[in-house]
Structures are given as structure tokens and as C-alpha cells.
Amino acid sequence: MLHDQKNTALSCPCGSRKSYNRCCEPAIEGSSPAKTAEQLMRSRYTAFALGMSDYIVDTTHPDYRKDLNTEILDQQNSDTTWLQLTILTVESGSEQDDYGRVSFVAEFSADGQKAQLHENSRFSRINGLWYYLDGEVKVQPF
Numbered sequence: 160m161l162h163d164q165k166n167t168a169l170s171c172p173c174g175s176r177k178s179y180n181r182c183c184e185p186a187i188e189g190s191s192p193a194k195t196a197e198q199l200m201r202s203r204y205t206a207f208a209l210g211m212s213d214y215i216v217d218t219t220h221p222d223y224r225k226d227l228n229t230e231i232l233d234q235q236n237s238d239t240t241w242l243q244l245t246i247l248t249v250e251s252g253s254e255q256d257d258y259g260r261v262s263f264v265a266e267f268s269a270d271g272q273k274a275q276l277h278e279n280s281r282f283s284r285i286n287g288l289w290y291y292l293d294g295e296v297k298v299q300p301f
């Protein structure tokens with residue numbers, strides 16, 4: 160389900176200040192998969208913000224999907240509004256790496272409550288494609 164695409168022509172939800180079609184869209188639409196762990200992280204945030212659950216599942220490493228599916232994601236995401244992404248640190252994850260870590264803060268509101276999700280995520284590259292593995296997650300209201 161698509162949520163709120165009104166500003167995507169102007170600025171990408173990931174906060175890069177680039178337009179959506181020059182930022183996360185090529186990765187999400189598959190025309191140009193994410194080249195770095197940070198790009199994958201940004202495009203996954205954008206996919207959450209736009210309710211594109213397929214991309215979240217597809218970019219999660221198959222061994223780490225467990226019971227992740229688009230139905231669960233749509234349900235979780237249905238009353239969540241993603242407000243802002245801030246990338247804190249990036250370790251490896253470049254075009255020359257097969258492994259990377261990205262830590263970030265994502266702000267969201269759910270049930271009228273604003274919260275910050277702090278995550279230190281791990282990514283792995285297989286056959287040239289980056290996948291999300293897992294992350295240490297902390298959520299706190301603010």
C-alpha cells in the first residue's frame with residue numbers, strides 16, 4: 160500500500176536532499192540496485208516511508224527473513240509515519256566491500272506518539288547485491 164508520495168518528486172524521504180527519482184527510486188524499482196550498504200539502508204527507509212513492503216522483504220537476506228512478510232510489514236507500518244532519517248556512522252559497506260555496518264536514527268510517530276529508533280544494522284553483499292542482515296535496535300519516545 161502506498162502512503163504518502165506527494166513530496167517525492169521534490170525530495171527523497173531518506174533526507175538526502177536529492178529528488179526521489181535521482182536517489183532511492185532506482186534502487187527500489189530495481190533499475191539500479193543499491194551500490195553501498197548506506198544506499199541500501201537509505202532506500203529501505205524510503206520503502207518503509209512509502210509503504211513498499213516488497214522491497215523490504217526482497218532486500219532482507221533470505222537467511223534472516225524468518226517470518227518477515229509483506230502482510231506483517233503492512234500491518235506494522237499502517238499507523239506509523241516515518242519522519243526523518245539520520246545516518247550516524249558507516250563502517251565498510253563500500254562498493255569494494257562484502258560487509259558493512261550502518262548506524263542511524265529514524266524518527267517516527269505511531270498512535271500519536273513520536274519515537275526514535277536507534278539501530279546499528281549489518282549488511283552483506285552477495286553476487287553484487289546488498290542485503291540487510293539484522294540490527295541492534297533501541298526505541299525511545301521523545
Ligand SMILES: [Zn+2]
Binds near residue numbers: 202
Ligand atoms: Zn533517498
